[in-house]
Amino acid sequence: MTDVLTDATTGSRAGSRAGAPTDVLIVGSGPTGLTLACDLALRGAVVRVIDQRSEPHHESRGKGLRQSSLDVFRRLGVAESLTAIGDGEVVLRKYFDGEHINDTPAGGNGILIGQWQIEAALRERLAGLGVTVEYGARLADITQDAAGVRAELADGGVIAARYLAGCDGGRSTTRKLLGIPFEGSTEAEPAMVVGDVRAPGLSRDHWHQWFTSEGGGTMLCPMPGTDTFQLQASPETDGHGRLLPPSLESFQRLFDRHARMPEIRLTDATWLSTWRVNVRVAGRLREGRAFLAGDAAHVHPIAGGLGMNTGIEDAAALARTLGAALAGQNGEEVLDTYQSERLPAATEVVADTARRYERVVEAVRTPGRGIEAGLE
Structure with missing residues (x-):
């Protein structure tokens, strides 16, 4: 053929x-x-x-x-x-409790x-x-x-x-x-919230992955050919433990909690969704x-x-x-x-x-x- x-x-x-x-x-x-x-x-x-x-x-x-x-x-x-x-050359940048730990290449296939x-x-x-x-x-x-x-x-x-x-x-x-x-x-419950956002000032050279000792995390993956990131994060809950729907405001709170980079403000959420197993x-x-x-x-x-x-x-x-x-x-x-x-x-x-x-x-x-x- x-x-x-x-x-x-x-x-x-x-x-x-x-x-x-x-x-x-x-x-x-x-x-x-x-x-x-x-x-x-x-x-x-x-x-x-x-x-x-x-x-x-x-x-x-x-x-x-x-x-x-x-x-x-x-x-x-x-x-x-x-x-x-x-x-084809993706680098995973890992953080834990707000600190940069290491970078891991993940391309090749x-x-x-x-x-x-x-x-x-x-x-x-x-x-x-x-x-x-x-x-x-x-x-x-x-x-x-x-x-x-x-x-x-x-x-x-x-x-x-x-x-x-x-x-x-x-x-x-x-x-x-x-x-x-x-x-x-x-x-029964979503495992993640997901969406497409912009994050002015955040490096687009890495797929950023923030996790914490208290549990949960947020990831921002730069999408090639665009100025957006795909966000994946643990769902947010209210004071009664009820899941909150995905929103730009919720994404920002999750980012602040895990990334601890107050200078970065997420904007223009063009896709808001949830993912469950x-x-x-x-x-x-x-x-x-x-x-x-x-x-x-x-x-x-x-x-x-x-x-x-x-x-x-x-x-x-x-x-x-x-x-x-x-x-x-x-x-x-x-x-x-x-x-x-x-x-x-x-x-x-x-x-x-x-x-x-x-x-x-x-x-x-x-x-x-x-x-x-x-x-x-």
Whole structure:
């Protein structure tokens, strides 16, 4: 195979030829769905991508691409643009009780880059293949028979396709409509608050990690190609022990408590969210002609940065499976190969990241240790 697959627009079937029957309907336009769409379009499939959001987001979210994902993107023709933005040499600066303890290099197996930047590069590549994401399209029902899948949208529209791929995240509507169980556990309370902020005056040469002997911590990671940091911190509680929602004011109080740098004032919080420990795997990845990939199929702790990357690997595997099926190779047998390959992989990643997360939680209690424990 060449480094970049041949554009389907020069072949027998362009990515989204007007009036051509849809081969694959992809629900969700995160990294998993966009990777799948690009891969299938380059293989000559007619694809459509729908997303219930009204527009693309601009949030750092998953922020690391491993080498395996870059290998996939190299085939798709987007790796060069991403490596031009991303940072491959990340240095973790560790503090304890406000004092700088040490610096730990943590690069060498990929790049640091914001999820929104990855999605933007994939959308641009997909547009070059004649496919654009259809926003404001919420999936409402799925029916299927031996010939294909019928997706009903909330606005009354209907899309018929030969296959459907649910890449619509941990709260996947696709998975729920298919009746596929999401087996595992979810912690009741958030483990972290997260967001994107600016921190004028703070060095952008390091991923800053402040932890304290009293417990808890705050981290600020400089996002390449921007002037923002991704903030991750222990949740804040009120005087009664109740969790406070994420806000710029709360972020500042958490930063002041852990970093003890009064000269630094956080500004412009453009993303405010919480993260809780989810350890779940879908009971199956295929229901007839419908498939699950990415967070729709598995969610797990963030330690090790494997979430988005596992979804990208899912997309590459599903593209191979559906590409072979669309080419007429062995029908049911080829369709089964996706689950047989990716379900064991997902199960192992979930178990592995749970172990990594436990190591990180233990490591940050020791001065000079940090999230690198999840990479070991």
